[in-house]
Amino acid sequence: MKLxxxxxxxxxxxxxxxxxxxxxxxDFEIVFDAGWYVSLRRSGDPSYELAVLxxxxxxxxxxxxxxxxxxLLNFEVEDVDAEHRKLVDGAxxxxxxxxxxxxxxxxxxxxxxxxxxxxxxxxxxxPSGEFAQYFQQ
Numbered sequence: 001m002k003l004x005x006x007x008x009x010x011x012x013x014x015x016x017x018x019x020x021x022x023x024x025x026x027d028f029e030i031v032f033d034a035g036w037y038v039s040l041r042r043s044g045d046p047s048y049e050l051a052v053l054x055x056x057x058x059x060x061x062x063x064x065x066x067x068x069x070x071x072l073l074n075f076e077v078e079d080v081d082a083e084h085r086k087l088v089d090g091a092x093x094x095x096x097x098x099x100x101x102x103x104x105x106x107x108x109x110x111x112x113x114x115x116x117x118x119x120x121x122x123x124x125x126x127p128s129g130e131f132a133q134y135f136q137q
Contacts, residue, residue: 007049011060011068012115018052021113025087072118080107080123087111103128
């Protein structure tokens with residue numbers, strides 16, 4: 001299979017709030033907005049896409065018309081501390097996991113979007129000796 005695109009679609013009852021969260025805090029731009037479906041792309045880099053869909057819309061099979069649960073989006077960045085200052089200190093987003101460094105090779109923090117999707121902001125750091133053996137580079 002040759003892919004021409006791949007992106008997550010967040011099913012939610014809070015389409016507008018979720019759209020605004022990603023456009024305001026993560027530099028996504030609206031490329032299509034029908035109210036029940038919104039397509040977003042990152043400013044300056046269209047390879048990063050995200051969509052938001054009304055969970056009750058009939059485009060979904062009836063048995064699956066429910067808001068998302070258990071989704072975690074990882075955003076890897078150059079400087080997680082700068083992003084923490086911008087998003088938590090500056091924009092007032094609430095952390096659901098405070099900024100910390102993990103032995104497995106990440107410095108990160110987690111916020112939640114209006115739909116309950118977790119957004120993990122990460123900068124890779126050298127792992128401890130115990131975890132270095134698991135990398136397959």
